[in-house]
Amino acid sequence: MKPVMHYSEIEGRSTGYYGLLALLGAIIAIALAATYHMEHSGHWVTGMNNQVVWGIPHVFAVFLIVAASGALNVASISSVFGKTAYKPLARLSGLLAIALLVGGLAVLVLDLGRPDRLIVAMTYYNFKSIFAWNIFLYTGFMVIVGVYLWMMMERRMNQYSKQVGMVAFIWRLALTTGTGSIFGFLVARQAYDSALLAPMFIVMSFSFGLAIFLLVLMASYRWTERPLGDAMVQRLKNLLGVFVAGVLYFVIVYHLTNLYSTRLHGVERFFLLEGGIYTQLFWFGQILIGSLVPLFLLYHPRLGKSRTMIGLASVLVILGGLVQMYVILIGGQAYPLVLFPGKEVIEGGFFEGSVATYNPSLWEFLLGIGGLAFALLMVAIAVKVLRFLPNNLDDAHVDHHHGAEKAS
Amino acid sequence: MSEKQDNQLSRREFLSGSTAAAGLAVAPGVFLTLTAQAKPAGQPVSSENRWGMLIDSNKCANGCTSCVSACEQENGWGSANPTENKSSPEQKAQWIRKVTLRDKETGHVQSLPLMCQHCEHPPCVDVCPTGASFKRADGIVLVDKHICIGCRYCMMACPYKARSFIHEDLQDQLPHAPRGKGTVESCTLCVHRVDRDSDKAVPACAEACNSEGHRAMVFGDLKDPDSEISRELKNYGGEQIRADLGLNTGIRYRGI
Numbered sequence A: 001m002k003p004v005m006h007y008s009e010i011e012g013r014s015t016g017y018y019g020l021l022a023l024l025g026a027i028i029a030i031a032l033a034a035t036y037h038m039e040h041s042g043h044w045v046t047g048m049n050n051q052v053v054w055g056i057p058h059v060f061a062v063f064l065i066v067a068a069s070g071a072l073n074v075a076s077i078s079s080v081f082g083k084t085a086y087k088p089l090a091r092l093s094g095l096l097a098i099a100l101l102v103g104g105l106a107v108l109v110l111d112l113g114r115p116d117r118l119i120v121a122m123t124y125y126n127f128k129s130i131f132a133w134n135i136f137l138y139t140g141f142m143v144i145v146g147v148y149l150w151m152m153m154e155r156r157m158n159q160y161s162k163q164v165g166m167v168a169f170i171w172r173l174a175l176t177t178g179t180g181s182i183f184g185f186l187v188a189r190q191a192y193d194s195a196l197l198a199p200m201f202i203v204m205s206f207s208f209g210l211a212i213f214l215l216v217l218m219a220s221y222r223w224t225e226r227p228l229g230d231a232m233v234q235r236l237k238n239l240l241g242v243f244v245a246g247v248l249y250f251v252i253v254y255h256l257t258n259l260y261s262t263r264l265h266g267v268e269r270f271f272l273l274e275g276g277i278y279t280q281l282f283w284f285g286q287i288l289i290g291s292l293v294p295l296f297l298l299y300h301p302r303l304g305k306s307r308t309m310i311g312l313a314s315v316l317v318i319l320g321g322l323v324q325m326y327v328i329l330i331g332g333q334a335y336p337l338v339l340f341p342g343k344e345v346i347e348g349g350f351f352e353g354s355v356a357t358y359n360p361s362l363w364e365f366l367l368g369i370g371g372l373a374f375a376l377l378m379v380a381i382a383v384k385v386l387r388f389l390p391n392n393l394d395d396a397h398v399d400h401h402h403g404a405e406k407a408s
Numbered sequence B: 001m002s003e004k005q006d007n008q009l010s011r012r013e014f015l016s017g018s019t020a021a022a023g024l025a026v027a028p029g030v031f032l033t034l035t036a037q038a039k040p041a042g043q044p045v046s047s048e049n050r051w052g053m054l055i056d057s058n059k060c061a062n063g064c065t066s067c068v069s070a071c072e073q074e075n076g077w078g079s080a081n082p083t084e085n086k087s088s089p090e091q092k093a094q095w096i097r098k099v100t101l102r103d104k105e106t107g108h109v110q111s112l113p114l115m116c117q118h119c120e121h122p123p124c125v126d127v128c129p130t131g132a133s134f135k136r137a138d139g140i141v142l143v144d145k146h147i148c149i150g151c152r153y154c155m156m157a158c159p160y161k162a163r164s165f166i167h168e169d170l171q172d173q174l175p176h177a178p179r180g181k182g183t184v185e186s187c188t189l190c191v192h193r194v195d196r197d198s199d200k201a202v203p204a205c206a207e208a209c210n211s212e213g214h215r216a217m218v219f220g221d222l223k224d225p226d227s228e229i230s231r232e233l234k235n236y237g238g239e240q241i242r243a244d245l246g247l248n249t250g251i252r253y254r255g256i
């Protein structure tokens, strides 16, 4: 007998559930208040300035957008690469992808100098701008993943879900490449002067997206008391380990290739040795907390079995990812532009030749965290109204399901 | 994409605050009426011209900041606009600045003014999602404050740090140089003077430099072989800052 995977809405009537909604709602309300403050007063209340023009909100926004495409990975693995074991998770994967993208875009828009002109952004296009292209990539992504979810959830449409899943997969690669290219186009900024940035963003998306996925999965099954077997968790955690190692590998290659070209020695010295806060964040935040410790936890024979440790590793991957974004984004701007090779600037009217300062304000953090809360709120509500979550993901179910489909 | 045809131009010029009379909301509730000098009929902005400037660093005096003060007065920023008082020095607008350099080999010290280089291939125009950052047919690069959404991508893209974002509400703006919170601005090459006086125009910075007697800045039409700037460049040459980026800047330097 072939067991059928059943999906159902979560009940969503417990105090815990409403508590969660209230908490997320409160964070969003605070974020909106912070946004109002920043927009009403002007950006002078933030740490951003004319030297570091993109701050904490962009760190969160780019992180969420990158993670969004990575969250779709689980679905892609099942539909594109035919690993049916992941199939029961495909719906949640698609949902999370849309939610994270919307959360990230919301932060991006709310940090504009003129968010009230959103309509202008949608009606005036400069087709040479990678930014404008990204607007299409983002809307297209939401539509395609939306259709994909519908194909999966509507029995009559199931047959098409594989093809749509393929389209979604290709689209997500384009989307992350597009996001990475935002930096690639900045010819004059040495930190972004690398062809490796776009592929590195893709691997980062795998890792950040899966870390968020794992946490959401474990939390929702625990809170709804639905069975979630170790087989599934172990499979995902092994995958996460591979992705974290992949990011680390890319980071190493990125810095080695930069060290190879003399032209970039200055910027490498800055990030790896003398960049103050950026160097510290790189070694302690990104490499130690965000990569090595999670790898240790995930691959440790005993700790790697504990859900708490897997959860902790996922949290660290997320924190490390935010730090990595900070280092790339803010550090890349703080490093001075080279205008006069061979000459040193001894005086300048605009902070010439020195590392730019950036002291992030509380408001910016509140806005960024609000974007994450918004994404999670959307997920929490969606799983209550539609059938995203399988009833049972215990080992027997998952493995049996897996085996049965393999045999057929 | 970036070079506008003449018929389209009338609108863009108008929006950039260089011609005709236009109403412009500079802040909620504050309405500014533009009554800048209309360009004489029959003299459209044309790709026949390319406005540029040649700056001789050897003539530029260390410590002199007359060009910067003149630009402030002319366009109402910096010391000429006391209402920009909440922003930190890093946040305040800076259309033009003086930079002093020392050669690492020889120890030679020199100074020069730095502003928007009015690139022929401006990265700031390429990246702008809405097209607010645009280049006129005559080579002047401007920001259309009506469709700038304040994303600051152009500031990320500009290799010369030539652009400023307005971090607070501003009052007391000049009719020909509207400035608005949440949008980006930069040197306009005194476009209002260019549109009024054409090839006899002298931007405020160059005018001030001349009256100080330094005569380090020559403004003119790079496409007119008989203009002073073209003759100077032909006879004595001139360099671009970061020429390796291939942006073909309209501002040229000598002695760097």
Ligand code: SF4
Residues within 6 Å of the ligand: B115, B116, B117, B118, B119, B122, B123, B124, B125, B141, B157, B158, B159, B160, B161, B162, B163, B186
């Ligand atoms: S100098 Fe900067 S702002 Fe001016 S045209 Fe070039 S890229 Fe644009």
Ligand code: SF4
Residues within 6 Å of the ligand: B124, B127, B128, B129, B130, B131, B132, B133, B143, B147, B148, B149, B150, B151, B152, B153, B154, B155, B183, B184
């Ligand atoms: S800040 Fe304004 S001018 Fe600059 S890229 Fe964005 S929309 Fe264009």
